[in-house]
Amino acid sequence: KNQVEQSPQSLIILEGKNCTLQCNYTVSPFSNLRWYKQDTGRGPVSLTIMTFSENTKSNGRYTATLDADTKQSSLHITASQLSDSASYICVVKRDNAGNMLTFGGGTRLMVKP
Amino acid sequence: SQTIHQWPATLVQPVGSPLSLECTVEGTSNPNLYWYRQAAGRGLQLLFYSIGIGQISSEVPQNLSASRPQDRQFILSSKKLLLSDSGFYLCAWSATGTTGELFFGEGSRLTVL
Numbered sequence: 001k002n003q004v005e006q007s008p009q010s011l012i013i014l015e016g017k018n019c020t021l022q023c024n025y026t027v028s029p030f031s032n033l034r035w036y037k038q039d040t041g042r043g044p045v046s047l048t049i050m051t052f053s054e055n056t057k058s059n060g061r062y063t064a065t066l067d068a069d070t071k072q073s074s075l076h077i078t079a080s081q082l083s084d085s086a087s088y089i090c091v092v093k094r095d096n097a098g099n100m101l102t103f104g105g106g107t108r109l110m111v112k113p
Numbered sequence: 114s115q116t117i118h119q120w121p122a123t124l125v126q127p128v129g130s131p132l133s134l135e136c137t138v139e140g141t142s143n144p145n146l147y148w149y150r151q152a153a154g155r156g157l158q159l160l161f162y163s164i165g166i167g168q169i170s171s172e173v174p175q176n177l178s179a180s181r182p183q184d185r186q187f188i189l190s191s192k193k194l195l196l197s198d199s200g201f202y203l204c205a206w207s208a209t210g211t212t213g214e215l216f217f218g219e220g221s222r223l224t225v226l
Contacts, residue, residue: 032212043203043217093213105156
């Protein structure tokens with residue numbers, strides 16, 4: 001069964017600290033994996049995309065990793081800011097399946113001053 | 114550039130009343146269109162997707178329906194709302210034959226009383 005599991009479900013950190021969010025998937029065949037950021041009451045916005053051949057990709061203070069062998073991805077946030085408070089959603093696209101996507105349940109991050 | 118508009122932003126409706134949420138996309142043609150629902154504190158659930166005018170696929174049986182009367186217009190409807198229909202509804206589009214990045218609208222918060 002194609003599934004995407006994220007951990008932790010929620011996380012509270014102090015401003016300026018780093019954190020790492022996890023995403024494990026069983027989706028096969030794999031096409032790509034995206035991390036989305038969803039601010040409260042808004043639509044999600046893509047942060048980064050990881051394809052099979054990519055291990056690490058950075059977007060400012062966000063760094064995503066992908067281990068296609070173990071089917072795991074992580075999103076590392078460096079020097080967190082209050083504006084990082086949001087839900088982070090991992091989404092995996094299957095290959096040869098049109099635009100069908102499998103969503104993780106998200107990690108709710110709260111950054112406190 | 115492409116934009117997506119979704120309305121109304123907020124809606125409070127009594128049980129048994131009808132529903133119509135509208136979504137339009139500008140700046141692209143023949144987009145894939147999606148309706149998602151997000152219950153409070155939960156992940157995104159795909160309700161309907163469309164690859165073309167009049168072509169609607171339903172992912173979850175329910176009392177909701179969707180229609181695509183024009184290439185860039187997607188409508189979510191119900192004849193009689195249930196309490197369980199309350200939630201945050203998101204319209205999204207993606208380009209055909211790409212990496213599958215979803216571009217979301219701002220969302221519509223529906224409260225059924």
